[in-house]
Amino acid sequence: MNKALEKIKCGTNEIISLEELEKKLASGKKLRIKLGIDPTAADLHLGHTVIINKLKTFQDLGHQVVFLIGDFTARIGDPSGRSEMRPIITDEQIKTNAQTYAGQVFKILSRDKTEVAYNSKWLSELGVKGLLNLAAKSTVAQMLVRDDFKKRYKEDNPLSIVEFLYPLLQAYDSVALNADVELGGSDQKFNLLLGREIQRDYGIKDTQIVITMPLLEGTDGVKKMSKSYKNCIALNxxxxxxxxxxxxxxxxxxxxxxxxxxxxxxxxxxxxxxxxxxxxxxxxxxxxxxxxxxxxxxxxxxxxxxxxx
Structure with a gap:
């Protein structure tokens, strides 16, 4: 177990909590490891691979990795670390990008050992009642603790209601997938921790471990790699x-x-x-x-x- 733990810890920013992860690994259970990426651009890029490589580490250790394509949440776009609202992309673009992601991820992961999921499967069936129940599990004050939201609010930059919903929808993905571990960039820490809370609210006692990875700057050396910043190196x-x-x-x-x-x-x-x-x-x-x-x-x-x- 010690060797496995060292491989998992290597290169990570934070593990919340390390003690819980040690217990899960010691149980001998085949863990479900979740990584979600929204298909908001045409291709995966090198920044994505920092986290996908960690997913591969878990796969090589015999755990069940789940590559979640956020085809529903892509309609909103992850607001983490952003100073403005994301542009809306069409359903057709999302579908095309999702198909590309599903193929490109196997440049790193083993196809026959990877579960590919789409969050439209459960989020599109949530309905108004389900969405209201989910929204009631958080507060505006809790959301404004986030530095990015707080900054935009203070500077009177547009901050939409659906952006407040995004972390909750990502958290609900962890309920639907019964995730034992969720991986994400360091800018997603709030969302990942909320996943633990929402799992608990929905009756999952053994909540997910959160593992954050460093962000890779794009070719400009300033902002994180992203197609929207025109600084990315795409796998394609x-x-x-x-x-x-x-x-x-x-x-x-x-x-x-x-x-x-x-x-x-x-x-x-x-x-x-x-x-x-x-x-x-x-x-x-x-x-x-x-x-x-x-x-x-x-x-x-x-x-x-x-x-x-």
Whole structure:
């Protein structure tokens, strides 16, 4: 168990609580591990893989991983860490994106060992009565404890009622899936903890463990990776584009990419010339998602482009 626990702890921000996780692992039970992602963009990106890789860790340890596609909650969009409302996307866009996510996640997870779920299955059946019952389990004051909501409220930026509902709907997903563990980015801590409370309210005594992972900054080195910030490296990017984007990041950010996306020894990496280290990083990541041959070809094209410029 100690080795399993160390693998799970590696690279995490927080585990709430570690003692509860140790007990669940010691029970020998096959745990249900939940990771939900809303299909609000066309492709998964490297920022998503930080958490998906942790899901893979649980899968390799023999637990049941659930990749939840938030095709219902995508209509709202996760407000975590945002200073403004998300643009509304169409049902057709959500459906197309969901199909893409369901395929791309298997670049990391084992297809035959992964449960793929869609939260429209239960949230669309919740109805007005069910939604009111769920909404009654939280307060506006509780929601305004969140820094992002509090900031928008104080600055008189639009904050919709449906955005208040989002954390509750995400929490209800944990009830529907009977999750033992939920993974998420550090900006989702409020939502994940609310999942514990809502599970308890719906009669689940052994509530989910919350594990948060660091956020990966996008190519700008400032904001978290996101298509809406135009700073993402998508898993479906062409090999040469993926290689070029990685080569464009700052040296400082490169070390964080090594830390969050690879198992490389940072002490060795920091003794390398930055360009050599960055090229090695780009080769590894492009090779992981497109194959070694395409990675080497992308590197050759990048070097040729540098020589011409």
């Amino acid at each position: 990017d062409l090999p040469e584009n993926m290689f070029g984007k990685i080569m464009s990041i700052s040296d400082e950010l490169m070390y964080k990419y090594y830390e969050l996306l690879t198992h490389a020894d940072l002490n060795i990496i920091k003794n390398m010339h930055p360009k050599e280290a960055k090229s090695a990083l780009a080769r590894e990541i492009v090779g992981r998602y497109h194959g070694k041959k395409e990675a080497l070809k992308a590197e050759e094209e990048f070097d040729e482009m540098l020589c011409r410029s």
